[in-house]
Amino acid sequence: MPTTQGLEVLSGLHTVHNLPAAALVEEAIRHQEGFLADNGALVVHTGRFTGRSPQDKYIVYEPSVASEIEWGAVNHPLSEESFHRLLNRMIAHLRSQTVYSQNLWAGADAHYTLPLFVVTTHAWQSLFIRQLLLRSEQPPLMQREDPFTVLCAPDCFAVPEEDGTRSETFIAIHFGQRLVLIGGTAYAGEIKKAVFTIMNYLLPQKGVFPMHCAANAGKGDSALFFGLSGTGKTTLSALGDRPLIGDDEHGWSDDGVFNIEGGCYAKCIHLSRDSEPHIWDAIRFGTVLENVELEKDTRRPDFDSDRYTENTRAAYPIEFIPQAVVSGKGDHPKNLCFLTADAFGVLPPISRLSLGQACYHFLNGYTAKVAGTERGLGREPQAVFSTCFAEPFLPLSPLRYLAMFREKLARHAATVWLVNTGWIEGPYGVGRRIPLECTQALIEAALSGALENVGYQTEPFFGLSVPLQAPKVPAGLLLPQRNWPSRKNYEEMARALVQRFRENFSRYAVAFPHDFPIEAL
Numbered sequence: 001m002p003t004t005q006g007l008e009v010l011s012g013l014h015t016v017h018n019l020p021a022a023a024l025v026e027e028a029i030r031h032q033e034g035f036l037a038d039n040g041a042l043v044v045h046t047g048r049f050t051g052r053s054p055q056d057k058y059i060v061y062e063p064s065v066a067s068e069i070e071w072g073a074v075n076h077p078l079s080e081e082s083f084h085r086l087l088n089r090m091i092a093h094l095r096s097q098t099v100y101s102q103n104l105w106a107g108a109d110a111h112y113t114l115p116l117f118v119v120t121t122h123a124w125q126s127l128f129i130r131q132l133l134l135r136s137e138q139p140p141l142m143q144r145e146d147p148f149t150v151l152c153a154p155d156c157f158a159v160p161e162e163d164g165t166r167s168e169t170f171i172a173i174h175f176g177q178r179l180v181l182i183g184g185t186a187y188a189g190e191i192k193k194a195v196f197t198i199m200n201y202l203l204p205q206k207g208v209f210p211m212h213c214a215a216n217a218g219k220g221d222s223a224l225f226f227g228l229s230g231t232g233k234t235t236l237s238a239l240g241d242r243p244l245i246g247d248d249e250h251g252w253s254d255d256g257v258f259n260i261e262g263g264c265y266a267k268c269i270h271l272s273r274d275s276e277p278h279i280w281d282a283i284r285f286g287t288v289l290e291n292v293e294l295e296k297d298t299r300r301p302d303f304d305s306d307r308y309t310e311n312t313r314a315a316y317p318i319e320f321i322p323q324a325v326v327s328g329k330g331d332h333p334k335n336l337c338f339l340t341a342d343a344f345g346v347l348p349p350i351s352r353l354s355l356g357q358a359c360y361h362f363l364n365g366y367t368a369k370v371a372g373t374e375r376g377l378g379r380e381p382q383a384v385f386s387t388c389f390a391e392p393f394l395p396l397s398p399l400r401y402l403a404m405f406r407e408k409l410a411r412h413a414a415t416v417w418l419v420n421t422g423w424i425e426g427p428y429g430v431g432r433r434i435p436l437e438c439t440q441a442l443i444e445a446a447l448s449g450a451l452e453n454v455g456y457q458t459e460p461f462f463g464l465s466v467p468l469q470a471p472k473v474p475a476g477l478l479l480p481q482r483n484w485p486s487r488k489n490y491e492e493m494a495r496a497l498v499q500r501f502r503e504n505f506s507r508y509a510v511a512f513p514h515d516f517p518i519e520a521l
Helices: 004-010 021-030 078-092 122-130 187-208 233-237 277-282 357-363 398-412 436-448 487-509
Strands: 013-018 042-044 058-059 076-078 100-106 114-120 150-152 170-174 177-184 209-217 220-228 245-248 248-252 256-259 263-267 288-292 313-317 333-340 349-355 366-369 380-384 415-420 456-458 464-467
Touching: 021 042, 042 122, 058 187, 078 150, 078 170, 078 177, 078 277, 100 122, 100 187, 100 263, 100 415, 114 187, 114 349, 122 187, 122 263, 122 288, 122 313, 150 187, 170 187, 177 187, 177 263, 187 209, 187 398, 187 487, 209 233, 209 256, 209 398, 220 233, 220 256, 220 456, 233 436, 245 366, 248 415, 263 277, 263 288, 263 415, 277 313, 333 357, 333 366, 333 398, 349 357, 357 380, 357 415, 357 487, 380 487, 415 436
Parallel strands: 013 100, 042 288, 058 076, 058 170, 114 150, 150 177, 220 333, 333 415
Antiparallel strands: 100 114, 170 177, 209 220, 209 245, 209 248, 248 256, 263 313, 288 313, 349 415, 349 464, 366 380, 456 464
């Protein structure tokens, strides 16, 4: 049940509670919220918001968290007065209609489970979050947390001049009252990432390292896949014969790793059965497809269409993936992969990092975006740095997460690999995208130990240790300085990328402890 504050908020609402997936699909279709695709998935459109609104996300500035939050460009403060104006506005809106509620949980390890009570005005959003979080009518035996109540109403808008917000959209988290308000946007990913932000605040207090990564299981070990959107976390973690633990959010405790969620949120632009069979087959009845175009006559999803957005998504429970680890728990990882889609074509397809290099690249959290992936991008690639591969969701100082990261690596002697899922033989527009089968083969080789006894060469600009051979991968692809048509152009592009890294790292260098071992450029 909700906290006392949550109960007061919910009194007087007409609530339909804990509907199962089939009933929620029926409700969504009855209220014309979406359409059924020929594969059984529920297809919805989220309107003008087809992605997150990070500038409209707030944390309430109140005594319980004021001294701990890393306030600034990521964590925007909101006064308690503004929050309660938004809360009153939200309650009045919710009381005018039927709402859907779900009792859910975040955190597959019962020692660290967070109960959640999620209320939405749209049946499809209730289905979305039911499929993505952990479902249970009974609280875990070791529940130790008071619940958070999440209220989501896309058609409830802020009045900026009255409510102290930047726009009509708001995602506001009040840690003290354990309340979250989401309004003015129908993009359901805001619910998911608000929960992740909460866990990124709570788990470090319990000695658990929260991670924006996918995870799969081997025999007595796990592998982690860090990366920003579009770098391949979901795709690469679901390939091969290693069971999937989770595709996006995990905690690393003294007992191993555990999934924070109970479902997957896969990007599905250009999805095909040949390249990603597990994800393709998971899109069926019970799955929510966001902003995917349907062919008019056949109701077949057109996964190649970007009519609404490049950020098309599929949300489904993890049990839709064959051989998934339904318990959501795994052993300590032996290998971590940092996935980066380097559109400059400079980084090797795979390289092994030292402990200091791993800390450096973890803090930078690099990838690159190219024209067509977002509105406003020009012809040239743009470098993107998101500290800890999770900057928009980190309420605490990045250095606190970095210290936990380094301690886990050192204690468990895990190997970190930097994997470029982007371009080779030149930058975007000149070179080509690394074939998925090559990236898969390199990761399989890294996880199996096949790269332990091969020769390595030090890459000249980042000091990366690059294997000279790998099973099923042409040796000529492994060293960028050899596979570019022009060595001069490669060196110019590499120096330019190095400078971008230096400029980004400079924002942390001043605050960095002098005794913290890290290898910078």
